[in-house]
Amino acid sequence: MAVLFGLTSTDLLPTAMSQSSPKLSTAESTPLRLGSGINFGNMLDAPNEGDWGLRVNTDWFARVKEAGFDHVRLPISWGYHTAKTSPYQIDAQFVRRVDTIVKACLDADLKLLINIHHDPNLNEQPAQNHDRFVAMWKQIAEHFRSLPNDRVAFELLNEPHDVFNEDAKLWNQWVVDSLNVIRKSNPNRTVVVGPIRFNSVDSLDTLELPQDDNLVVTVHYYLPFDFTHQGAPWTQPVKPTGIVWNANTASIAGGWRNESWDTKTVGTTNGLQAAFERGWAGVQLRAASSRPIPQALELQVDSKVALKISLVSGEQKVAKDVTTAPGEPLRVTFDAGVLGGSFDRIYLQNNTANETQPFIVKSLSLVYADRKESLLSTAGDAIRDDLAKAARWGQQHGRAIYLGEFGAYQEADMDSRARWTAAVRAAAESLQMDWAYWEFASGFGIFDPRTQQYRQPLLNALQP
Incomplete structure (x- = not known):
């Protein structure tokens, strides 16, 4: 694979004012079905791999395949390793590390979804970072252009929010501009894109997509939030613990x-x-x-x-x-x-x-x-109703829906976590959605990195 680590200013597309939409050959334009998957979170999406307690163990990919999963969603925070000024060069050493992980995933006979994950600059200051975002995708797309289209997909940006929440048209234009550079080197690659407000189901109506047959739309699901994020230290105020989840109990609609x-x-x-x-x-x-x-x-x-x-x-x-x-x-x-x-x-x-x-x-x-x-529902019905809303939007717009994240944090009791996880997985599958659980081996994880064993109730919920 040829590696492109930097761009000149002439390589960049016009800024977000450009209105041109990418067009591509439809000879191979059936979007990739990813099936069931797992997020390798808190690894390459940390500022530096290992900062959040986890590094990718390449042996884990074989374990994922053996457990019955079809793909890995690989969150990567490229922005921490990309220069802030033109030509916005991505660090070569970091790219080589990603290459090692990508190869291990594909060698394990898993499909792969590569994204741009955490990057506060993009969400908080999009006007100042548009060209940098486009430059990152030009480099990523060029670098991985030879990977098979039937095994590897790209995802534009994890959970656009902040300033994008105030101006959905701005995010829609970023979709067009990044697709323009991706399609030059990857005309038939499946590309995943989600709406604003952290890929919320209820923000799908703000998403306006260009003419492109190889787009899949993603949503994330963590409701009820007071259950899935109870005790999570990054929520303020921290949600109280002890919240039990059962499908037949009352829930917010x-x-x-x-x-x-x-x-x-x-x-x-x-x-x-x-x-x-x-x-x-x-x-x-x-x-x-x-x-x-x-x-x-x-x-x-x-x-x-x-x-x-x-x-x-x-x-x-x-x-x-x-x-x-x-x-x-x-x-x-x-x-x-x-x-x-x-x-x-x-x-x-x-x-x-x-x-x-x-x-x-x-x-x-x-x-x-x-x-x-x-405004009240049963907990099980609320999940089905929420995901059915996304499925209806997909049918109306001719787009497959991918449930890219769902999970319950470790402070919830294990029985409740397993019940909730099984309910979300079953609802997604009944609606023909591919999905990826958040995540493999950290606070939401289905795998214990200390014992190198799966947490069996969660694995059973995902692979019954």
């Missing part, structure tokens, strides 16, 4: 995220149990995208609770003080003109200065003129 503060919420078979741990604590539900103002919000609680119920849009809020009666439905209406016709958050806030006894929200719905939308 698909399209909504639990961002409660100083409140412990637990799904039960009777509803969503909430405990305010201090005065003015609250349950906060955030919609993935703005929602129309309802005629009313309807709820039923199993005990008497003093609540301040609010609809919130940006910095604007409308609120009502209510006291529930045990077991009786309560309908709350709002003077919502100040919100401008839409909202994206709901607060159920403790309206006293004291900690409260746990109570159960048995039902919670938005009431519209023609429908009632429940």
Whole structure:
């Protein structure tokens, strides 16, 4: 393989103002099916391999193949090894290390997905880093151009967010510009691309793709977040532990995220149990995208609770003080003109200065003129509903959907992790989605690098 480590300024495409779309021969333009896979996370995506406690052991690829997986998603943070100024040269020693790992993966008869992973510069300062991003892809694509199209795919950028969340058109243009350079050397390579907001299912409608038959669309799934990320030290505030997951317990409905503060919420078979741990604590539900103002919000609680119920849009809020009666439905209406016709958050806030006894929200719905939308679901149904939404988008747009990440952090109990993992995997497969679990041997890992053995409950959940 010829290695291209640097570019001159004349090699770069026009900046993000360019509107040309890549076109390619369709003689071999059936997207690659990756099947079942595992992410080799916290290895090459660290600032330096080993910084996060793991280095790639090339013997692991054979273990992955023996366990029944079809591919490896290889997160690579090229940006930590790329010059900040033109010609944006990628470090040759790092490229050689990647080559060793790529060869080991393919020698183990696994398919491979190569991406650009963590790079805060790209998400926080895209205007200053557009040419650098394009230059990285020109080098990566040139370098790996001879790898077989039926074994290796590229993924443009892991979880675009930050500034891209504010301007989806900017990310859509980056997709076009990076594809332009990739298609010059890899006209028929399968390329994976995901939407903004960390590849959220609910952001798929913001994704506008160019005419290219060899694109696959990826989403990531970590809901309910308070279960999958309980105890994770990088979340602030750190989510409380002890959250158990069962498919038949109450859960926040698909399209909504639990961002409660100083409140412990637990799904039960009777509803969503909430405990305010201090005065003015609250349950906060955030919609993935703005929602129309309802005629009313309807709820039923199993005990008497003093609540301040609010609809919130940006910095604007409308609120009502209510006291529930045990077991009786309560309908709350709002003077919502100040919100401008839409909202994206709901607060159920403790309206006293004291900690409260746990109570159960048995039902919670938005009431519209023609429908009632429940904000609660069962945990299993919420997963299926969320992934089905992605599948419908894929059918409507003629794109295969790839579930590139899902996983539950090690602070959750193992039985719950296995149940949740099996439910997500089964839902994805029922919708004909290829998938890759996050991840192999770190905090979410299915493999213990100390004992060199699989964590059998998680492996069974993924390879039943």
